[in-house]
Amino acid sequence: MRKDSTSNNGSSRPESTPKQLRSFERSLPMALLRAREAVMREFRAALRRHGLTEQQWRVLRALTARDEMEILALADVTFLLPPSLSRILRDLEERKLIRRRVIPEDLRRALVSIAPRGIAMIETVGSQSEKTYSEITRRFGADRLRALHELLASLEHSLSEPKPAASPKKRALHARTRAPDLRQRS
Template sequence: MSGEDEDLRPFHQSLPMQLMTAREEVMLRFRPHLHAHGLTDQQWRIIRALMEVESCEILDLSDVCGIHPASLSRILPKLDAAGIINRRPNKADQRRVIVTIAPKGRALFNQIAPESERLYRSITSDIGQDLMREAYDVLDRMIHALRSKRTASGDTAAE
C-alpha cells in the first residue's frame, strides 16, 4: 500500500460492504420465495410499501423503497400492466403521479406475507431475538443520525 492508503480499513470491513453483505445474506432467504411468485426484490418493496398507505406519489415511493426514481419509472409500468398497482395523475399537478395498490396486488401481498413472516421468524431463530432487536435498533439510530447530519448540512443530493 502507498503511504496515503495505510489508514484505509480493509475492504471487507468497510461499512458499505458490511451492510451490503448483511443485506445479501438476508435476501438470499427471501429471494427464492419472491421469485416463485414472479417478483423481484424491488417489486416486492413497492408492493410492501403501498400496503401501508392509501396512495403515494412516485418521489415519496422512491424514497421509502430506496429505489432511484428512474428505476422506479421502469418498474411501475410493469406492475401496472400486471394489475398489481394503479397509477393516476395528481389532480393538483398533472405532472405528478399517484400510485396505489390494486386489488390484485393486495391479494398477492396476502399470499406472500405469511411465508415472509415465517422467513423473518427463521432469521430471528438463527441469530437470536436479542441480536435481531439490536440490529433494528442500531440501524434505526444510524439512519436517523446520518439523515439528521445530511439534512442539517443542506445536502439533499441523496434524496
C-alpha cells in the same frame, strides 16, 4: 493485519504497504453488504417464485402501508430512483398489481395504489416472507435482531446529520448521488 508482502516475489511489491488500512473484513460497507446479502438470500426464492424482483416487492410493500402515494414519495420510501420506479410502475400496472390515477388538481402528479391482485400477491408472498422472518429471528435471536435494528437506525441517523465543518448545501431527500442496489432477474 497486512500480510507481509515479501513472500515470493519481490517484483513490484514495495514493502511500504499502504499504511494501516483497516482489514477488508472490518470495512463497514462490506459488512453491511454481506449481511444484507445473507438476509436477502433467504427471501429471494419466494420472490422469484412469484415473478417479483426485490424492487417490485418493495413497491408493493410500501403501497400496502398507505392508501395512495405519490410517485416521488414512493421513490423515497422504496429507495428507488424515479426513472427506475417509473419502469417498475409501468410493469406493475400492466400486471394489474397496482393502479394509478392522476390528481385532478395537479395533472403532473399521480397517485399510485395497490390493486386487488397486488393485495393478493402481498398476502401470498407476505405470509411466506413472515415465515422466513420468523425463521431468521429464531436463528439469530429476537433480542439481537432488535439490537441490530436499533444500531442501524442510529447509524443512519448519526450520519444523516450535517457534518460539523463544511456543509454547503442541504441536498434534499434523494440526493443526486443516491444509491442503488440491484437484484435478481424476474
